C-alpha cells in the first residue's frame with residue numbers, strides 16, 4: 371500500500387510551491403523592494419504548525435520500519451530525522467524574526483534573506499533526497515502489514531491550507547498560491 375507515500379509526495383509538492391513563493395520574496399528583498407511580510411509569516415506559521423507536526427512524524431514512523439527491513443538505510447534515515455529537527459528549529463526562528471520585523475524591529479535585509487534562502491535550499495535538498503532515495507526503497511521493501519501498522523500510528527489532521535477547507539487564517543495565502551499557479 372503506497373497511499374501514504376502518495377500523501378507524503380503531495381505534501382512535498384505543496385511545500386515546494388511555498389518555497390517558490392519564498393524565493394520570489396527573497397528576490398524582492400535583495401532588490402530593496404517592499405515584501406509581503408504577512409505572507410512570509412503565514413507560510414512559516416503553516417510550515418511550523420502543519421508539515422512539521424504531521425508530515426515529519428509520519429515519515430519518522432516510516433523511517434523506523436524501513437530501517438528494520440533495510441539496515442543499510444539506517445544512516446540516511448537517521449540523518450533525515452535529524453534534519454527534521456533542524457528544519458523545525460529554523461522555521462520557528464524565522465517566524466520569531468518575522469514577528470520582530472512586523473513589530474518594527476530593525477533586522478538587516480541581508481540577514482533575513484540569508485535565513486530564508488538557507489531554509490529554502492535545505493528544505494529542497496531534504497525533500498529531494500526523500501523522493502529519490504527513501505520513498506522508492508520504502509515502496510519496494512515495506513510489507514502490506516507494515517504499511518497498515520504505520521497508517522494506524524500516524525497523526526491525522528486536516529490540512530488547513532491545502533486540505534478540503536482552507537482555514538480563515540490562510541485564505542489570503544491560498545488566494546496568492548492560486549493566482550501564482552494560474553499565471554502563464
Ligand SMILES: [Fe+2]
Pocket residue numbers: 426429450454496500
Ligand atoms: Fe522529511
Ligand SMILES: [Fe+2]
Pocket residue numbers: 378382425429497500
Ligand atoms: Fe518529507
